Amino acid sequence: MLEQTVAAVAPLDEAAVAAARALQDRLTKPAGSLGALEELSVRLAGLAGACPPPVPEPAAVAIFAGDHGVHAQGVTPWPQEVTAQMVTNFLAGGAVVNAFARQTGATVTVVDVGVRKGPLLSHSVEEGPLPNTPGGGGPRLVSANVRSGTRDLTVEPALTREEARDAVEVGIRIAHELLDAGAGILVTGDMGIGNTTPAAALIAAFTGVDPAEVTGRGTGVDDPTYARKIEVIRTALARHRPDPADPLGVLAAVGGLEHAALAGFVLGGAARRAPVLLDGVSAVAAALVAVAFAPDAAYALVAGHRSAEPGATAGLERLGLTPILDLGLRLGEGTGALLAFPVVAGAVRVLHEVATFDSAGVSEK
Numbered sequence: 001m002l003e004q005t006v007a008a009v010a011p012l013d014e015a016a017v018a019a020a021r022a023l024q025d026r027l028t029k030p031a032g033s034l035g036a037l038e039e040l041s042v043r044l045a046g047l048a049g050a051c052p053p054p055v056p057e058p059a060a061v062a063i064f065a066g067d068h069g070v071h072a073q074g075v076t077p078w079p080q081e082v083t084a085q086m087v088t089n090f091l092a093g094g095a096v097v098n099a100f101a102r103q104t105g106a107t108v109t110v111v112d113v114g115v116r117k118g119p120l121l122s123h124s125v126e127e128g129p130l131p132n133t134p135g136g137g138g139p140r141l142v143s144a145n146v147r148s149g150t151r152d153l154t155v156e157p158a159l160t161r162e163e164a165r166d167a168v169e170v171g172i173r174i175a176h177e178l179l180d181a182g183a184g185i186l187v188t189g190d191m192g193i194g195n196t197t198p199a200a201a202l203i204a205a206f207t208g209v210d211p212a213e214v215t216g217r218g219t220g221v222d223d224p225t226y227a228r229k230i231e232v233i234r235t236a237l238a239r240h241r242p243d244p245a246d247p248l249g250v251l252a253a254v255g256g257l258e259h260a261a262l263a264g265f266v267l268g269g270a271a272r273r274a275p276v277l278l279d280g281v282s283a284v285a286a287a288l289v290a291v292a293f294a295p296d297a298a299y300a301l302v303a304g305h306r307s308a309e310p311g312a313t314a315g316l317e318r319l320g321l322t323p324i325l326d327l328g329l330r331l332g333e334g335t336g337a338l339l340a341f342p343v344v345a346g347a348v349r350v351l352h353e354v355a356t357f358d359s360a361g362v363s364e365k
């Protein structure tokens, strides 16, 4: 499934790109006055292969949840069980992402791709119906646990290649399911205590930037923990020497199950020519993985916001993406991306609804 998906990812449709550019110039506004929204609308036309492209709605956020063996190294102040507890909170509708999903009409799918098994998960919620279908609507759980958390990447590879592939394929499957159910845009979400450590390791591996420059304070670590976190990433990279030309190998060595699934989610969206709206640092790390598999996947990517994690900025630069919002957010879950969603939809709606100089009888300069 991975190879087929990678093979299906294609460049933009140049005829639709040219048509959208020409249309933008005929709309009743000074040329270029919608700034970055104009190029975004043109790219989404090229992605869809149609001008105008469909307005990318509704949004569907998938929150991929996983735990991390590197938690044992003391890289985060939060106990590991908070991952499972937040999964329960997402399903009850009580997290920030749920508030923003209600605000934007987005469906919420929570995917357990690697939450550690414990007493908390044994009473977790049943899998629900597909959102956007009769009886759907509320947050839905997909149980697709590949492994009960990763191994500690400072002592051994976090995953086997098979586990990494399985998790990537979970993400591909979820992308297809959400698009089949009518989603117009895929929104990335992540939940995993400790996951900013593998995110930074992935970003360092793919950009070649020094770990000290791509490591951030995550949920808010103190100075000694921050210094330890950088050392942990240095140790992992020195031990595994991940090869950026082998994205599955990089994921297996230093990734997380949610990063792997997010990479598949990006690839699945790109293969279906659907836009994928990136949230925080883990999504950016996963997008680097996806683009290493299929460079043309970059055409499907929209950066929702600039996470406060420095690795996000380094990764976005490498991906050639300018974030829509820059609000100092550092939550994850899909929150910043959901806030950016109306901007993306608005950029495309312009191509459908705004009159041309000719049709409205407005004089040109």
Ligand SMILES: O=C(O)c1ccc[n+]([C@@H]2O[C@H](COP(=O)([O-])O)[C@@H](O)[C@H]2O)c1
Binding pocket: 075, 076, 077, 078, 190, 191, 192, 193, 194, 195, 196, 197, 217, 218, 219, 220, 279, 280, 281, 282, 307, 308, 309, 329, 330, 331, 332, 333
């Ligand atoms: O993506 C971000 O901007 C971001 C920045 C800091 C923390 N997070 C979230 O916080 C968790 C990881 O933080 P940490 O400090 O435990 O590595 C995980 O659940 C992420 O979704 C997310």
Ligand SMILES: Cc1cc2nc[nH]c2cc1C
Binding pocket: 078, 082, 086, 190, 191, 192, 219, 331, 332, 333
């Ligand atoms: C409470 C909490 C909520 C989160 N949401 C995403 N990451 C998180 C980390 C914590 C600690």
